[in-house]
Amino acid sequence: MGWWRDRRVVAGLGAAYLLVLALLVAGPWGWALNRLTVRLYVFFREDWPVAPGWALPEHYGYLLNVVLFVPLGAFVVLVWRWPWWWATCAGVLASAAIEGVQWLWLARDGDWLDVVANGLGALLGAVAAAVVSPRGRRR
Template identity: 60%
Template sequence: MGRVGRWYAVVLLAAYVAALLVVVTQPWGWELNRLTVRLWTFFRFDWPVAPRRMGPEHYGVLLNVLLFVPFGALLTIALRRPWWWATTAALVTSALVELAQHRWLERDGSWSDVAANTCGALIGALAVRRWSRDRA
């Protein structure tokens, strides 16, 4: 990736981190719960493609995974770090976020969220690794 592409990745990473701070620090628990129920209802009844055993809580996990996919990808590209470094950075970041939510914010911190976020970052970092290998 050239200098311009890396510069864009750095800008996107900064914007992503700013947006992430807004998402994780605001007391939006009720709205997030409503979103997961809406997704469950949509994919269970309106457009029935999800397995029957999937409940709304599974969509919450999926949203946590998806939230950190860009983090892993952008860390890998912007900082030119290997996939395992980006995944470890996401683990530490997610753990700090969940700790802050538990101790100081009006949100519930959860170790399962840390696991889901870390998995998302791993997916993003490995996708960048695969994409980079395919381009070489």
Template identity: 60%
Template sequence: MGNVGWLRDSRLLAALTVAYVVALGVVVTGPWGWELNRLTVDLYDRFRYDWPIAPHWVGPEHYGWLLNVVLFVPLGALAVVLTRAAWWWVVAAAALTSGLIELAQWEWLARVGDWHDVVANTLGALIGAVGVSLLRRRGSPPAGRPARPRRR
């Protein structure tokens, strides 16, 4: 299977996709505002005081932003793998998806929709989509040359 063989395992991709979509749905629609707030403060305390590795200017809101980035990395990666679309199409679709999620949170859910979250989510999708695209490119033969069989 090589370096990127896991990208071709349809059962694994199906399981990862289902798990991610369910988790994303739970995270973005649930009444988790207080819990997510507490998580960002806990991360701040941990990296500021327990393991003092964070710069002094980093506050709890930065951890919330980072969590929004991380939330959409799998979306970008899985969308490139499953649709075989160009990374930039996936990022555009992720930005639209994030915008719709934030609109729904603001309009109908007991959550606060924020355009900063759209930016963070889009960045996460960009990281996932470009990362998988680079892995694929690295694992495929150069254009115009047939792949050589690997020696065992």
């Protein structure tokens, strides 16, 4: 039996993820996140040249947004047992709320492309969780 089938383990990991997500999106990390995207850009352009020529530092930021919401989509499917499409909708709504808060009240810029990237991450996590969950494999 995989760890993803034990709802208590997934719920605990999900709670830790949500705490880290809240700290990440509400904290004053904008400059550090921008530096991270530039470092990734330089690494994949110069140190380990596998990036396509058209990839810019902004694209790494969007990729990080995708990765950020993969656990959310998986968490919703595995713990709450929502279908993958509801988990994806929940990820998009959560992302839109986060971007709205960042735009209105925090010293961060909200961006609708971040919502799209976060929604894609939630979709990937939800579909992956639906595939590995016993309920999803029976279908």
